[in-house]
Every structure is written in C-alpha cells, then in structure tokens.
Amino acid sequence: MIRFESLSAREWPDPMTTRPHILPIYATSSYDFEDIEQGIRIFSGDEKGHTYSRYGNPTVEAVASKIAAMETYGSALSASAVMTNSGMSAIHVLVAGLLKSGDKMLTQPNIYGGTTELFRQMASSWGIEIAYGNLSNADEIDALLKEDKSIKLVYLETPANPTLACIDIEALARVVSSHDRWSAIDNTFATPYLQQPLILGVDFVIHSTTKFLNGHGNSIAGVVIGKDADLFKKTIWNTMKLTGANCSPFEAWLVYQGMKTLPLRMDKHSSNAQLIATTLSNHPNVSRVNYPGLESHRDHLVAKKQMRAFGGMMSFELKGGFDTAIQAMNKMKFCSLTPTLGDVDTLILHPASSSHLKVDPEVRRKAGISDGLIRVSVGIEDPQDILDDLLQAIE
Numbered sequence: 001m002i003r004f005e006s007l008s009a010r011e012w013p014d015p016m017t018t019r020p021h022i023l024p025i026y027a028t029s030s031y032d033f034e035d036i037e038q039g040i041r042i043f044s045g046d047e048k049g050h051t052y053s054r055y056g057n058p059t060v061e062a063v064a065s066k067i068a069a070m071e072t073y074g075s076a077l078s079a080s081a082v083m084t085n086s087g088m089s090a091i092h093v094l095v096a097g098l099l100k101s102g103d104k105m106l107t108q109p110n111i112y113g114g115t116t117e118l119f120r121q122m123a124s125s126w127g128i129e130i131a132y133g134n135l136s137n138a139d140e141i142d143a144l145l146k147e148d149k150s151i152k153l154v155y156l157e158t159p160a161n162p163t164l165a166c167i168d169i170e171a172l173a174r175v176v177s178s179h180d181r182w183s184a185i186d187n188t189f190a191t192p193y194l195q196q197p198l199i200l201g202v203d204f205v206i207h208s209t210t211k212f213l214n215g216h217g218n219s220i221a222g223v224v225i226g227k228d229a230d231l232f233k234k235t236i237w238n239t240m241k242l243t244g245a246n247c248s249p250f251e252a253w254l255v256y257q258g259m260k261t262l263p264l265r266m267d268k269h270s271s272n273a274q275l276i277a278t279t280l281s282n283h284p285n286v287s288r289v290n291y292p293g294l295e296s297h298r299d300h301l302v303a304k305k306q307m308r309a310f311g312g313m314m315s316f317e318l319k320g321g322f323d324t325a326i327q328a329m330n331k332m333k334f335c336s337l338t339p340t341l342g343d344v345d346t347l348i349l350h351p352a353s354s355s356h357l358k359v360d361p362e363v364r365r366k367a368g369i370s371d372g373l374i375r376v377s378v379g380i381e382d383p384q385d386i387l388d389d390l391l392q393a394i395e
C-alpha cells in the first residue's frame with residue numbers, strides 16, 4: 001500500500017464513462033506514455049500523440065481545427081491551424097515563422113495600429129524589412145513583386161481597422177501567387193462566416209479570436225490557418241511551439257463556445273450596422289461614415305463581391321473634429337467606451353488615442369484615421385437603443 005503523502009500526490013483514475021457532450025477543457029501540461037518506446041515514437045513523429053501542451057493540447061486543437069473547417073467550408077480545400085495566446089502572437093508567429101533576416105514584407109499602412117507597431121519593431125530588431133504599397137492596385141503590386149525579389153510575404157487586412165477600407169482579395173492573391181510569394185490576411189473583422197480568403201487564393205489567415213469569433217469579450221486568443229500542411233508544420237507550428245505562443249485550453253474553450261452562435265451574431269451585427277451607418281450618413285452633424293455596406297463607401301463593390309454581409313464594424317467623423325468627437329463620446333450612455341470590438345454589445349473607441357496611438361500621426365492622417373474619427377463595434381442589441389444613444393450624443 002502506498003503512503004498517505006503518495007496517495008495525496010498521485011493522479012487518480014478518471015471516472016469518465018459516457019462521452020461528455022461538450023468538449024472538455026484538458027487542463028494538463030503533459031501526457032503519459034504507455035512506455036518509453038511510445039514516447040520516442042511520438043516525439044520523432046512516427047506516431048500521433050500528445051506530449052506537452054506547448055506542442056499541442058486536445059481542447060486547443062479541436063477549436064483550431066473547427067476554425068480551419070469554417071475557413072475552408074464549401075470548398076475542396078483543407079487547412080492546418082494553430083491557436084495562439086493573442087491575435088498579436090498569431091501575427092508574430094506568422095511573420096517570424098515565414099521570414100528571416102533580409103526578407104521583405106509588403107503591407108498597407110491603414111491596418112490595426114498594434115500590427116503596424118509590431119512590424120516596425122520586427123523591422124528594426126530582426127532585420128525584416130517592411131515595404132508599403134497600395135494593395136488595392138494589383139498592377140502596382142505585380143510590378144513591385146517583379147522588381148523586388150526579396151519581398152516574400154504580402155500581408156493585408158480587409159476590412160481594415162478602423163477605416164473599413166477593403167481590398168480585392170482574389171485579385172491580390174492571384175498576383176502574389178503568380179510570383180510564387182506568400183499572401184496572408186487578417187480576417188478578424190469579417191470572420192469566415194462573411195469572408196473566406198483561403199478559398200479566394202490567400203495562403204495564410206490570422207484572426208484575433210478575441211473579437212467576433214469569441215463574441216463575448218471573455219478571452220484573449222488568436223489563430224493562424226494555412227493551406228500547405230508541410231510548410232505550416234515546419235514554419236508556423238514550429239515557431240508557435242518554440243516561442244511558447246500556445247493558447248491556453250480555457251481561453252480556447254471560451255472561443256469554442258462563442259463560435260456556436262457566429263452566424264446568428266454576424267447576421268445581426270451586419271443588419272444593425274447597416275441601419276446605423278445609413279442613419280448616421282444622413283445626419284447633418286456627421287461629415288463621413290465608413291461602412292462597406294453603404295453604396296457611398298469607396299470599396300462597396302469590392303466588399304459586396306467577397307463578403308456575404310458587411311459586418312458589425314463602422315467608423316464616423318463629426319463636423320467639428322477632435323473636440324466634438326470627444327464630447328460626443330463622453331455623452332454616450334448605452335454604448336460602452338471599451339477598447340475592443342466584436343462583443344455582443346455595442347462598443348465605442350477613439351482610434352487616434354488608443355488602438356492607433358503609436359502609429360505615426362502623418363501615416364494616420366494619410367490612412368484616413370483622423371483625430372475626430374469614432375469607431376463603433378455595433379452589437380446585437382435592439383438597433384433602436386444603439387441609435388437613440390448615438391443620436392443624443394451627436395446632437
């Protein structure tokens with residue numbers, strides 16, 4: 001008989017009989033081997049199995065593969081995916097996994113401010129050069145890729161945060177692959193329910209699952225998805241494993257629960273945002289509304305071609321600029337002043353002082369991120385309550 005201290009310290013038999021209906025949270029850092037030979041086979045890749053949760057965890061893998069299935073749904077494609085501990089670490093793992101010192105990445109200036117800042121950091125400390133181009137102009141990108149062989153990756157975000165600028169994914173992906181380079185997209189604003197970039201020809205998709213995929217604002221996590229399984233394993237999975245960017249099973253599980261209502265939520269986010277954008281665009285105090293569902297939006301036709309609906313994100317400017325915007329934001333009562341997006345309730349943010357604070361003011365200005373711009377993550381509440389609050393605040 002073992003001693004009391006040993007009884008206390010040992011694992012106890014799992015009493016599970018019938019299979020749980022809901023995916024369990026495997027809160028374990030490691031896995032037992034039947035014998036050491038099995039450990040050797042699993043570590044060397046001769047046998048499938050789990051070893052250590054930084055390398056892989058059943059809960060996290062279930063969620064990642066469900067997102068990959070959504071991104072490829074309706075096509076003959078299959079994809080690999082890893083979840084990471086934030087959207088930022090998904091972007092970091094993608095770039096660090098694919099590029100080495102001396103390589104160049106081509107991107108656009110008008111994306112999430114944290115991504116711009118990360119790229120600038122990687123450029124200065126890792127020797128990865130960042131080039132900027134007009135990704136909406138496939139001919140210009142064709143010429144750039146022809147001229148500069150060191151560009152290995154083209155990185156885009158559409159719809160972009162916070163201007164909702166959209167890029168023709170299929171046209172760009174076609175040009176990039178014709179030069180045998182990689183394309184990667186941040187699909188956070190759209191989600192795979194509204195837009196499926198892998199099917200349109202893109203090689204890699206990333207998400208901040210913190211946002212619409214989770215939908216309830218209760219976890220920070222990210223995901224990288226890629227079509228080429230061997231390349232994915234060698235680059236993305238390997239970098240995730242070595243940098244310890246793995247997602248915790250609990251955070252992944254929260255995303256998993258949220259994803260079950262993704263289509264319902266995205267349809268309601270989209271119809272609410274369409275109504276609010278239309279109303280605001282006819283308001284005398286509003287000088288500009290950015291929403292791809294408005295026919296007046298510069299990229300409306302591109303968005304219409306590649307998105308099922310136009311999503312829950314919009315931004316607008318008030319006549320009067322910065323001071324008026326700040327006053328209006330302070331008057332909001334129903335909408336929350338919260339620096340995230342994609343939750344079921346409506347969230348307001350001032351990009352110039354938060355999400356895009358670290359972006360060079362000149363770059364911000366050129367990208368249309370003015371000091372008076374207000375971003376709205378339109379929730380799934382009754383749209384009249386959202387509108388009443390916005391209208392009383394801007395009047």
Ligand SMILES: Cc1ncc(COP(=O)(O)O)c(C=O)c1O
Nearest residue numbers: 086087088112161188208210221
């Ligand atoms: C479009 C976009 N991508 C990536 C991120 C980074 O995600 P996370 O905060 O989960 O690291 C954000 C954050 O706001 C974002 O808006």
